[in-house]
Amino acid sequence: MKWQxxxxxxxxxxxxxxxxLKTLSSGHQAKALREIDLLEQFGxxxxxxxxxxxxxxxxxxxxxxxxQFSGEASRIFYFLAQGNRFVLLHGFMKKTDALPAKELExxxxxxNEYLRRCGE
Numbered sequence: 001m002k003w004q005x006x007x008x009x010x011x012x013x014x015x016x017x018x019x020x021l022k023t024l025s026s027g028h029q030a031k032a033l034r035e036i037d038l039l040e041q042f043g044x045x046x047x048x049x050x051x052x053x054x055x056x057x058x059x060x061x062x063x064x065x066x067x068q069f070s071g072e073a074s075r076i077f078y079f080l081a082q083g084n085r086f087v088l089l090h091g092f093m094k095k096t097d098a099l100p101a102k103e104l105e106x107x108x109x110x111x112n113e114y115l116r117r118c119g120e
Contacts, residue, residue, distance in 0.1 A: 003043035004085045020091030028069040035065050077107035
């Protein structure tokens with residue numbers, strides 16, 4: 001099965017995940033891009049430690065791409081859209097064990113906005 005990874009774009013043309021990736025060190029950025037490549041290559045067959053589903057009803061459909069580099073952790077939230085497409089929504093540096101509600105809400109709002117715009 002062929003998979004495609006898309007980057008969510010705001011209505012003003014800003015791409016939040018690409019902007020996030022620019023803030024990472026070159027090594028961390030390379031690791032994040034490798035994880036995105038793995039998602040595109042293996043799709044829904046990709047498992048932990050690379051990806052994890054968000055297990056809260058409010059965030060149903062959201063997944064996290066888990067990036068570890070040199071003692072730092074970052075996450076990119078995404079969801080599976082129609083047509084075997086993953087949409088990368090939001091990236092952030094993970095500083096605590098729990099996923100911050102603020103970051104989850106940002107991803108949820110972007111997912112819902114994307115689905116409204118695209119009629120899915």
